Amino acid sequence: MDKTYKPSALEQAWYQQWEQKGYFSPYQDGLNGPGYSIMIPPPNVTGSLHMGHAFQHTLQDALTRYKRMDGHKALWQVGTDHAGIATQMVVERKLAAEGQPDRHAMGRDTFIDKVWEWKEHSGGTITSQMRRLGNSVDWDTERFTMDDGFYKAVQEVFIRLYNDGLIYRGKRLVNWDPKLRTAISDVEVENHDKKGHMWHLRYPLADGAQTQDGKDYIVVATTRPETMLGDTGVAVNPEDPRYQHLIGKEVLLPLVDRRIPIVADEHADMEKGTGCVKITPAHDFNDYEVGKRNQLPMINILTFSADIRDEAQTFNSDGSVNDDISGFIPEKYRGMERFAARKAIVADLEEQGLVDSIKDHELSVPIGDRGGVVIEPMLTDQWYVDAKTMAKPAIEAVENGDIQFVPKSYENMYFSWMRDIQDWCISRQLWWGHRIPAWYDEEGNVYVGHDEAEVRSNNQLADDVELIQDEDVLDTWFSSALWTFGTLGWPNVDDPEVAQRLADFHPTDVLVTGFDIIFFWVARMAMMTMHFIKDENGKPQVPFKTVYVTGLIRDEVGEKMSKTRGNVLDPLDMIDGISLDELLAKRTGNMMQPKLAEKIAKRTQKEFPEGISPHGTDALRFTLAAMASTGRDINWDMKRLEGYRNFCNKLWNASRYVMLSVAGEEAVEKAAADGTPIDVTDDMKAACGANGEPGVLSLADRWIISRLQRAENEVRRHLDQYRFDMAAQALYEFIWNEYCDWYLELSKPVLWDQNASEEEKRGTRGTLVRVLEATLRLAHPIIPFITESIWQQVKELAGKADAGDTIMLADYPVAQPELMDAEAEADIAWLQGVITAVRNIRGEQNIPPSKPLELLFKNGDDDDFRRAEENQNFLMKLAKLEKLTWLNDGDEEPMSVTQLVGNMEVLIPMAGFIDKDAEVTRLNKSIEKLGKELERVNNKLGNPGFTDKAPAAVIDKEKEKAAGFERDIVKLKEQIEKIKAL
C-alpha cells in the first residue's frame, strides 16, 4: 500500500474486472432476493455527461449497489435517447461544417445513414464516461430508443392508441418552430420576458358607421401588427355598451382592403386596451378559439419559415379550404421575413395615419427550446394524443400514493400540469426519429398499421391503390415515454424471458431525475405505462413507485452551468484533473463570439489558476452524495471535493495502519514497492484471530464495535429514505471521527504494550480488521473503488475468506443489537472527556504536547474510580501523562489548573508555571457562559406555566441542568480564588 491514496492507479482496473466478470447483471449467483430496478434517464446520444448526470448517476448507482449487496436482483437499466431534433441539428451542422451537401440534397435515406454513423461515434463518449463514474449498469441489456426492439414498441403503441381512439390527426394551430420547420409540443416552448411595443391601430368602419364619440374608425391594440394581413374579424365584448351598436357592422381592413365583421365575443375584455380586439385565427391561439366560435374564416399569411406568403391560404373555421375569400397580399410584403414585414406594415399604416399610438410594452415571447427562435402559431395537420383521457389514471396514481414524489412538493407541479393538460402534438417534421406508421391514399384517407402490406390487407386495398407513408416522425418523448417497459422487451410478452423480466423489474422502484423533465418525461411515462402495462389483476401498473427529484448542479456562485456562460465542468476533469490550458481550450473552443470567449477565459483563469488537480471518482461521488439534500439545487464547491478527497486519503491511510499493524511493515512496504496486493499469510490471519483463535476485547474494541452497529443502522436508514447526504455524513463521521481519531489511537497502547498478552493483541488486531472490513462494505455503494481495493486485502484477515470475489456481491452490513454496548460507550465517553480536558489545559496554558504531565483526580464516584483504574493505560498514552493519582478528602491540593468531567475534577499541578491571567480569563469565560445558561434554565423553572404543563421528563432534565450548572460554577469560582491567592 502506497503512502498516499492514488485513485487513478486502481479505479479503471477494478471497473474492467467487474464488467468482465458480469457483476452488474441482476441474474447471478447469490442474488436470491426480489427484483429491484432503476431505469436510467436515457442521456441524449449525441451529448456527453455533465455534472448533473454524474450527480444523478451517483445516486442511482449507490442505490443499485446497496440493493445488490442486500441480495436483490438489482437491475440498473442503461441506454441512450435518439433525441430527434437535437441530433438532427448536430448532424446537419456537422455536414455544413464539412462542406457536405445539406440533407435535402442528399436525401432522406442517406441522411439517416449519416446520423447513424454519428451515433456510433458519439454514443461511445457517454458509455465510457459512465464506466469512469463506476456505474454498475447492466451493459448486456443496453438499449437505444431507435433500436429494433424499441422501434417495434413505439409502432405498437402508436397503432393501439390509434385503434383505441386516443391518437388522432387534425388541422389545428400548433407551436411551429420556423427555424427547424417543425411542429413542437407546448412543453417545448419557453416563455421569455422581453421589452417590446404595443401598437394601437385604427381600423376604418365600413358603410359610414361611427363610434359613440363620432369617430369613423375603431382602435385595436396589438403586439404583432404584421398579422393584420390575416385578420378576419374584430371582437368586442357583448356587454360593452361602447360598441354594442357596432356588432354586426364591418370594418375595412387597411392595406388589404378586406371587409371583416365586428363580432361579439367574451374574449374581448372591456377593461383592457380599447376593448376592441383584432382577430387573426390563423396566427394566434386565442383568436383561433374566437374564430371557431364565430365562424370566422382563417387566413394563413406565413410560410413554414415564417415569411410572408405570396398569396395567403384561406380556410373555413372548421379547417376546410375556402376558395371564396381572397388570399390577396400586397405585393410589397410578399416574401418578407416576419419582423421586416412588421416594420414595413407599421410604416405604411403610419403613412396612412392609421397608427393611433405606440407604447412600450413588456411581453413574454414564446421561444422554441431547441431552435431558440420565436415560435409561430401555425395552421397545420398534425397527430395528437388525447392526453386528457390518458392523464386521469396517471393523476390518480399519484393521488393514491402508488407513485410517490420525493420531495413531496413536486406533486403539486405534477398535478397542476396534469389537471390542465393539453392534447399532445406528437408529429415532428423531421427525418431522424420513429416514422409514423400511417399511410395515405390519393383521396387522403388515413390507414394505420405496422407496414404497407398489413394496411392493404386490413383495409382490402387493391394493389394498384397508391399509398404513401406519412413523412413525419414522432416526438422523441413519445418513445422515451415507453422507457420503463420498452427496455424490458415489451411488446414481446409471449417470450418467456421478456415475461420474466417484466415480472422481476416492473414497476421499477425509483426514478432519479431532475424536476425540469417532470412534464416532458415523468408525466408521459405515467400515462403511457398505465395504459399499456397491467398487473395480473388487470390493474394498470405504474412505471415507478418513487420519483426522486434532484436539484440542479450550479456553479460556485449559484449560476446555472451552461456553455455560453463558460462555467461547465466535466465530471471527468474532477476525476482526472486538467491543466489550465486544456481547460481553457475546452471551454472556449468552438465559440462563435470571440468576445464571449475572452470573458470566459478570464473567468476560468481566475477560478482555476492552476487548473484542476485529480481527485478520483470516489471523491467525486462522495461529494455528490454528501451534497444531495432533498430537492435542493447544489452550488458546486471545489473545496468540498478536496475535503472528500482528503477523506478518501484518510480511509486509505487508516487501512494502511491496520495492515501495518497486522501484516507488518515488511509485507506492506514490499507490496507498495511491487504495486501488488499484500501477500496474506497464515501467520497474519492467526494474528487477527481469522480462524477463531482466542482473543480478548479491550474496552476500546467493544466500543468501536458498538459504534459500528449504530453507523450501520444509520447509513441504512438514510439510504432507505434517500438521504444520501446524511448517509455520507454518517460514514464520514464514523470513519474519521470515531474509527481514525479515537479507535486507531486507542489500539496503539494495546499493540505497543510489551506487557499485553497475545490474546489482548489478537483481540485488538481482529477488531481493527473486522471493523474496517464491515465499514468498507458499508461505504461501498458510495465509494466503490477504494472500498473494493482495500477490501480485497482485509477480507481474509477479517475471517471473510468465503465472502466472495468482490465486495460488490458481499453482504451489506446489518447491525447486530447484541453487539451494542452501552457501558463501553459510556466508559469511552468518559475517557474522551478526560483526555480532551487535559488537551484543553495544554492548549490554554501553552504546555507543549510532548511534555508529560502529572494528573490528579478529585471528587470521583465509583464509576470514575473504576474507569480510571481500567483505562489507566489508555489515559497515560493518549493524554501523555507520567503520573496519575487520586486526591482524597483533606489531602493537600497543589496549585493546579482544573477542568470538570461530570462531577469529577481533573487537576494538573502547575506550581509556579500558571499563566494566571490566561487561566482566570478562561475560567471567567466559562463561568459567564454557564451563568447565562443557568439563568435561562432558572427562568424556565420559575415559570409556573412551565412546571405545571411541561412533561415531567422535560422538567427533570431542566432541573438536572440547573444543578449541574450551579455545581460547575461553584467549582470554577473556587478555582479562580485559588489562582488569585497565588
Place this chain on the structure above:
RNA sequence: AGGACUAUAGCUCAGUUGGUUAGAGCGCUACCUUGACAUGGUAGAGGUCCCCAGUUCAAAUCUGGGUAGUCCUACCA
C-alpha cells in the same frame, strides 16, 4: 396574476414528530514534522437562526403578514 421553494457561522449546507449549551465541511487563529495520514494532528474563535406579529409553559422548528432571492405555470388585444 397564481403557485412552489429558499433565507441558520466568513463561504457551502445539515437541523426528522416544537424541549439540543443550534451542528458539519471548508475557511480563520494558536500550537504540533509523536513510529497510518501535513490530502495530517490538537485546541480554539466565530451565530439577532431574514424581519414583525401570533399560537404555546416552551419556536430555528407551527400559523399569519412582510422583505429578499430562485423557479414553475398562466396571461399579456
